[in-house]
Each structure stands twice: as structure tokens, then as C-alpha cells.
Amino acid sequence: MELTLARIEQKVGAQTHLYPLDLTLVPRAVTVLLGATQAGKTTLMRVMAGLDVPSKGRVLADGVDVTGLPVRERNVAMVYQQFINYPSMTVANNIASPLKLRKDAMAKGDIAARVNELAAKLHIEPFLQRLPAELSGGQQQRVALARALAKNAPLMLLDEPLVNLDYKLREELRDELSQLFASGQSTVVYATTEPTEALLLGGYTAVLDGGELLQYGPTAEVFRRPRSLRVARAFSDPPMNLVKATAQPGGLVLQGGVALSIALPATPDSSMTLGVRAGALRVHERPGDVAFAGSVELAEIAGSDTFVHVHTAIGELVAQLTGVHVFTLGAPITLYLDPRQAYVFDAPGNLLIAPEVN
Numbered sequence: 266m267e268l269t270l271a272r273i274e275q276k277v278g279a280q281t282h283l284y285p286l287d288l289t290l291v292p293r294a295v296t297v298l299l300g301a302t303q304a305g306k307t308t309l310m311r312v313m314a315g316l317d318v319p320s321k322g323r324v325l326a327d328g329v330d331v332t333g334l335p336v337r338e339r340n341v342a343m344v345y346q347q348f349i350n351y352p353s354m355t356v357a358n359n360i361a362s363p364l365k366l367r368k369d370a371m372a373k374g375d376i377a378a379r380v381n382e383l384a385a386k387l388h389i390e391p392f393l394q395r396l397p398a399e400l401s402g403g404q405q406q407r408v409a410l411a412r413a414l415a416k417n418a419p420l421m422l423l424d425e426p427l428v429n430l431d432y433k434l435r436e437e438l439r440d441e442l443s444q445l446f447a448s449g450q451s452t453v454v455y456a457t458t459e460p461t462e463a464l465l466l467g468g469y470t471a472v473l474d475g476g477e478l479l480q481y482g483p484t485a486e487v488f489r490r491p492r493s494l495r496v497a498r499a500f501s502d503p504p505m506n507l508v509k510a511t512a513q514p515g516g517l518v519l520q521g522g523v524a525l526s527i528a529l530p531a532t533p534d535s536s537m538t539l540g541v542r543a544g545a546l547r548v549h550e551r552p553g554d555v556a557f558a559g560s561v562e563l564a565e566i567a568g569s570d571t572f573v574h575v576h577t578a579i580g581e582l583v584a585q586l587t588g589v590h591v592f593t594l595g596a597p598i599t600l601y602l603d604p605r606q607a608y609v610f611d612a613p614g615n616l617l618i619a620p621e622v623n
Contacts, residue, residue: 266326266419266452267292268313273322275308275476282308285322286478288471290454295446295468297484298456300499304473306456310422313454315339326420342418342451344426348406350397356408357393360384363416383411386445403434410438414445421451425458439465460502464488472496489622494614497540503572505608506541506582517609521578525555527604527618532611540608543572545620546584546600554601557582564592575600 268290275283283305290296298306311317312324315336324332331339342363350359360380364371371379384390387407389400397405406426413421423442427435443466446453455466463470463484470484472491479496480487491497497505510517510525512535517525519539529537550556559577566572571590575582575598584600592598609618 267328268420268452269325269328270309270312271323271325273309273312273319273324275305275312275317276320281476283312283319283476288478288481290452291469292452293450295453295455295466296481297463297466297468297470298454298473299458299460299463299470300473301458303475304499305476306473307424308476309473310343310424310454310456313420314341314343314422339420340416340418341420341422342413342416343422344406344409344413344424346425346428348397348402348409348429350405350408350412352397355394355396356384356389356400359397359408360411360415363412379415380411383414387411387441403430403438406430407438410442414449417451419451421449421453423453423455425456427462428458443467460488460500463500470500472499474499490616490619491608492616494538494540494610497608497610497616501542503543503583503585506543506546506580508539508541508580508582510537510539510609511535512537516604519579523555523557523579525604525607527607527609529609530617532617534612536612537617538610538614540610541582541602541606542608543583543585545606546582546602548573548584548586548590548598548600550599550601551603554603557600557602559598559600561592561594561596561598563594564590566590573598 270288272285272287273283274285300306312319315334318333323330357380360383361376364376364379384393387410389404389407392400392404397408427438457463467484470487471481472479474495480492488500491500508519510519512529516527517537517539557577557579559575562576563574564571566589571586573584573592582600606620611617
């Protein structure tokens with residue numbers, strides 16, 4: 266399905282939940298709606314599904330205006346944060362329920378085969394004759410996902426479906442969903458607050474903030490070239506290091522007189538913001554690097570990475586170092602940056618320079 270939102274706006278009383286936006290989803294691909302809580306993700310999904318009618322604008326499905334068409338008359342599947350299953354039905358009957366409701370009802374044997382196929386893909390085969398209440402939270406969410414997949418709807422909407430699961434289950438299901446989406450024919454919309462999840466799912470990403478659509482495009486491209494500071498803040502985990510800078514002949518001058526040699530495009534304003542992703546900072550120098558001397562304020566080990574918070578003359582910096590490293594609080598440390606890995610934003614916050622892609 267090609268879903269197009271044309272000048273969609275959503276207001277409730279005096280409050281604006283969605284500002285006017287245009288968005289055409291890439292058919293049969295995954296689009297991630299990325300944004301913080303109250304960015305407008307759920308509101309936008311409800312408009313896409315037909316659960317809500319927008320205050321202004323039109324919703325087009327394959328070129329047909331479906332703006333006023335209720336959800337029961339649309340072929341849409343939706344999975345919510347809270348796993349929703351029919352409590353009195355077995356797992357098998359939960360998964361089979363959308364197949365039995367189809368106008369072109371499938372034969373009993375075909376329904377059973379489809380249920381078994383989906384149960385195998387989502388690793389819930391041993392639980393087909395159990396009731397949902399007898400399952401763990403992760404297993405129940407797999408049932409809800411299997412039921413949505415069984416519908417084989419041209420549009421599938423998933424509103425932070427993994428947020429209430431523990432870390433290990435989220436990792437497992439995320440990998441499985443990526444494979445299932447890649448082999449399907451549905452246009453998938455997946456809402457999340459986590460930049461890492463967007464990168465792992467791939468496809469396309471729409472960045473939302475405060476009810477505004479800031480950028481839409483291939484996920485890797487949006488991550489590498491955020492068109493504004495707002496996008497860079499939303500699509501960075503840990504948060505991008507942002508430092509005030511002044512444009513001068515030959516590059517940027519940061520606080521403390523630190524100079525960064527970088528070719529800048531012509532701009533009427535000398536006020537700039539230097540952006541540095543945590544993973545671009547290192548503790549070992551290479552030729553051409555710029556050095557930021559400072560002291561360790563905090564060191565956090567998260568999985569296989571170490572996050573070091575450093576107080577420097579140009580401001581507070583966070584470096585993401587691969588591996589487990591031990592640092593003494595208050596100890597001197599020098600971080601190094603290849604200037605080619607720097608982002609530069611102009612005074613209004615628009616992207617001027619993005620890192621080179623190797």
C-alpha cells in the first residue's frame with residue numbers, strides 16, 4: 266500500500282497535536298516514526314489507521330481518499346504497547362481470528378497451516394493450546410504480533426510494541442521482526458522513542474518532535490545527515506555533543522581558544538554549533554586530530570561500551586569507547602577528534618557540514 270498524508274493537521278480544542286505535514290510512505294517497506302514521548306507518533310498512527318479523523322488534510326491509500334473511512338472498513342493491522350489478546354481464546358484461536366473473519370474465508374486446513382507457520386516464526390508453537398494468561402509477557406506480545414501478521418493487511422502499524430518487555434526479549438523480537446518485515450508485502454509503520462531501534466530496523470525513518478515532521482528518508486541517510494539540530498538531538502543515542510563555536514577564516518574557534526580546521530560554506534552569521542557524536546571521540550591520537558584536554562567526571566559501562574563524561578575547556582563531552590575501560594574520577598584525560606567527523610550547524614540550527622562517509 267502507498268499511504269499518503271496530505272497537509273494533515275490534528276487539533277483537540279486549543280491544543281495542536283500535529284502541525285500541518287505531508288508524508289508519503291514508501292510502499293512495502295518499514296517506516297520508523299522516531300521521537301520522544303508526546304512527539305505525535307501515536308496521534309499520527311491513529312490518523313493512519315482511521316481511529317481518528319484529522320482536523321485538516323487528507324489520507325490517501327493507493328490514491329483513494331479514505332480520510333473519513335472508519336478503521337473497521339480499512340484493511341489495517343495494529344499492535345499496541347500493551348499486548349491485547351482475546352483472553353477466553355487459545356493462542357491458536359487468537360492467531361486464527363482474523364483469518365476466520367475474512368470475506369474470502371480460508372479453508373480450515375489452510376487456516377491451521379497459516380497459524381502453525383506464524384507460530385513457528387515467532388517461537389510460540391508449544392503454546393498454541395494455552396490461554397494468553399498462561400503465558401509470559403513476551404510470549405503474549407508474540408501472540409499479538411502473530412495475529413497482526415495473520416491478517417496480512419497491506420498496512421501494519423506497531424506503536425512501540427516492545428517497550429514493556431525486558432531488554433533480552435526486546436533484542437530477540439526486534440531481530441525477528443526485521444526478518445518478518447523483510448519477507449512480507451505490508452507497508453509497516455513502527456513507532457519508537459529509541460534511535461538505536463530505528464537504526465536496527467533500517468528502512469526509512471520519519472523524525473517527529475512536538476507534533477512536527479522534521480525529516481523523512483532512508484534511516485541511514487537521516488542519521489548521517491540530520492538536516493537540523495532538532496533532528497540531530499532526536500536521532501542520537503547517547504545525545505550528540507553540541508558545542509558553541511564561532512566561524513573564522515580557516516575554520517571554527519571553540520571556547521577556550523580551541524581551533525578546528527574545517528572548510529565552511531559562506532554564511533551571513535558567524536555563530537555556529539559544532540556537533541560531535543560520542544562514538545567519534547577517542548582517547549588515542551591519530552594524525553590530524555584535534556585534542557580536547559579535560560578531566561573524568563563519570564565513567565559508565567553499558568554492555569560492551571564505556572561512556573566517559575569529560576569536563577573540558579569547550580564544555581562537557583561524552584565519549585563512547587568500545588570495550589570495558591576503567592577511569593579514575595577526576596583524572597586527567599585527553600579526547601581526540603578527526604575534524605572530518607564533525608557536524609556544523611548554522612545559527613538557525615540548519616546543517617552546514619556532515620561527516621564524510623567512508
